[in-house]
Amino acid sequence: RGEQLSDAIVYDKLHVLKKDFSGYIERNSAKVDANLPVFFGYVVSALESSFPHIGDDDYDEFIDSMTFKVLDASRNIADFDYIRRVKTNALRFKKMKNADQGINIVIGLRLVKAGDPVHGLEFLKKYATLDVKLGMAVAHCYYTLSLREFRKDDESPAKNLRPGEMELLAREMLLKLAKTKPPVNTLRQLEVDDPSFLEKIFWQMIFIGLEWFPDEIWFINTGLKNAMDTSNAAMRKRILEIGAERFYTNINILREMYYYHLENRDPSSAAGVVNQLIKQYPHELEPIYLGLKLSLLTQKKMTYHGFRKMAVTNNMPSQIVDLFDFTFDLLNHEPREAMARIAEFENEFPRFQYYAITLKYIASDLLSTDEVRNKKARKVLLDSLENFSLRELQNRKPVKLP
Incomplete structure (x- = not known):
């Protein structure tokens, strides 16, 4: 993230201090509530003595986190004089x-x-577009209030035909988020000890949004982003299934499906996605690249050469094709052929000599009898090839998205 090592150390120590104070608050909530000025003074004293050069933003965010913890542990949350x-x-x-x-x-x-x-709502409404999860919390407040707009025993037709004012506000909030596209998971104030309530609200409103606005792909993209950020495999799968059903021609959704199948070691499903992409985008290089990548993992020569032929026919940059040839030979235990190819690559593309030298070192590890070194080298090689190929494709021309 562009941080210096010292910054990482500071963050780690701040986390330890935050954890220590959190434990103290949990054990002594009533005492903290009764002596708020003393407690916050103690927090500031510890913060300034331990981190004399801390930035104002980190300093203030630490105070915010302590404030949430005090409120979260307290039994006085319904007392607004206490909150004040x-x-x-x-x-x-x-x-x-x-x-x-x-x-x-x-x-x-x-x-x-x-x-x-x-x-x-009084506290959050103003900040709804700073982060998707704040916006979802605001929409959730409106939606919760909308459920109270009609009595449970109200069976009039109007109840089912016309949304109330609060539901309209919830809908407007979701549409505003879809239009403005704020970032997700960027605010430090969202990093609470137990974010399960925020996740529950987020997913509830994502699915309500998909119900109210079935053609709005933003809910799919945002759901996928959050599922990846939070390592929520179940929600990622569910969102992808909805996205594939509703937006089956969208290259972004199909790309996500492809990588999902790869991660779950399902090459046949990944191949199905590649075939669909090639049919829908016959003049784009990315689907062919994804086919080449898949054939490296399956190590089937017929499949690889089929995609290689398509790559050459569609004028894929030769430096990419050459490196795929090198990698395919290497993974298929043909080291002599692989090293001959990397030598040719180095001669043909002297501007990439630095990369060729690196690949030779990786190849030596991959050919090692040490299983740990071999496994690490394989991952580094494939990741490196992907980064290089995507960068070269991007430099050639931007991918056309629908």
Whole structure:
């Protein structure tokens, strides 16, 4: 992420300090609530003595995280005089001009977690487009309130035909998110100890959005992004299935399906996706590249040479084809042929000599009898080839997306 090693160490130590304070809050919640100025003063003292050069943003985010933890552990969350006192004490020690933003967000999140959508909206509505999950929390508040707009015993036709004001606001919020496309999982205030309530809200509103706006692909793309960020394999599979059904001609969805099948060691399904891509985008190189990549994993010569022929016919850059030939020979235990190919590559493309030298070192590890070295080298080789190939394809011309 472009960080120096010292930054990583600081983050690790901040995490340890945060964990220590969190444990203290859990064990002494009533005592903390009764002595809020003393507690926050203690937090600031520990922060400044341990991290004298900490940036104002990291400093303020630490105060935000402590504020959420205090509220989360407290039994007084329904007492708004108490919430006001927590906010006042936390703000006293913050440094940045927008100090109230982080505090309002963590208070709003805690109220949403407590099942208080009315007051949760008061704190979160202003920040709905800073991050998708905040927007989803706001939409969820409106949706929750919409369920209260009609009495349970109201059986009038209007109940089922006309959405109420709160549901309309929920719909508007979801459409606004789809239009503005805010980032997801970028705010530090969302990094709470137990994010399960946020995940539950996020997925509920994603599926409601897909029900209300079935042609809006943003819900699919955003769901996939979050599923990958949170390593949620079940939701990733579910979203991909919906995406493949509704947006079966979209190259982005098909690409995600392809990689999903590869990760799950299902080459036959991945091959089906490649064939579909080639039929739909016969003049694009990316589907052919994905076919070449798949044939490396299956190591079937007939399949590889079929895709190689398509690559040459469609004028795929020769440096990519040459490196696929080198990799295919190497993976098929033909080291002499592989090393001859990399030598030819080095002579033909002197600007890539640095890369050829690196590949030779990787090849020596891959041919090693050491199973651990062999496995690591194989992964490095395939990852490296993918990065090189995609960069060269991108430099040749941008992929045409629908």
